[in-house]
Amino acid sequence: MSRVSLTSKTLSVLMVSIFVGGVLSGCLGLDRRRAAYDAAREGNFHSQVIKTDFFDLFVSTRFSMPEQPLTIYIEGDGMAWINRYTLSKDPTPRNPLALKLANLDPSPNVAYMGRPCQYVEKFSRRNCKSAYWSKMRFSEEVIESTNQGIDQLKKLARANAINLVGYSGGGAVAVLVAARRDDVVGIRTVAGNLDHVAFTKHHRVTDLAGSLNPLDVAKRVKKISQFHFVGGRDKIVPDSIVSGFIRAEGRGACVKKKSVASMKHADDWDEVWPRLMQLSMPVCQ
DSSP: OOOSOHHHHHHHHHHHHHHHTTGGGOOOOSOHHHHHHHHHHHTTOEEEEEEOSSOEEEEEEEEOOTTSOEEEEEOOOOSOEEETTEEOSOOOOSSOHHHHHHHTOOOSEEEEEOOTTSSOOGGGOTTOOGGGGTTTTTOHHHHHHHHHHHHHHHHHHTOSOEEEEEETHHHHHHHHHHTTOSOEEEEEEESOOOOHHHHHHHHTOOOOTTOOOGGGGGGGSTTSEEEEEEETTOSSSOHHHHHHHHHHHOTTOOEEEEEETTOOTTSOGGGTHHHHHTSOOOOOO
């Protein structure tokens, strides 16, 4: 794959984004919103749309114990592209994988958060321009809206601390949000894109201009307990990207990494998540 022209690079990023968006993970039906609401009900979650300054965000919550930590699962990039030539008008995932992971979490306080413009309709689609699920998917507007959404969820749960879990691009969001908070006690990523600059260089595709990069805040989160899970067969976000992020955190980082040999990027991570959840987080000094 060459970098001979802007056109060829653009076509390349379209194809990679299809993979990252979950097209290979299987279709749950034409009504992607209904799939999410059905999955939330299966996990005894309450679903709603909350407002932030810039975006409205779909969330599902299950709270049972105040004054305990709240674990928030952040969705991947979703259906960003219809095909290699056409941006989607609606980035709602075909397969809400992060929600499936949340359903399996036995913690007393669990929440799921869709990315901006996922699952929302009509008047809740404020500022939903396609740039926010393509080149600006990790922009300041996206990260700050997520941060504000977390503030609201923490208040609703009456939680005393936050754990973040992010799938794919949701892993990038988790790190970027954690870097601007003082109440995050744990970060777990699943196939997380923790350096989108390395990601685009690896695939020789167009840069995500307008997006913040987790690598730039690596040292700011190094004292937060982290566990990063990578797929041994993941050709979309390979191990090298996560390893580069960990190296950037430097000596003294409170971090673990585990490669799950059988897993590709968009595989059914929910099948292995109960086992992965049992692995102990690093204890920070």
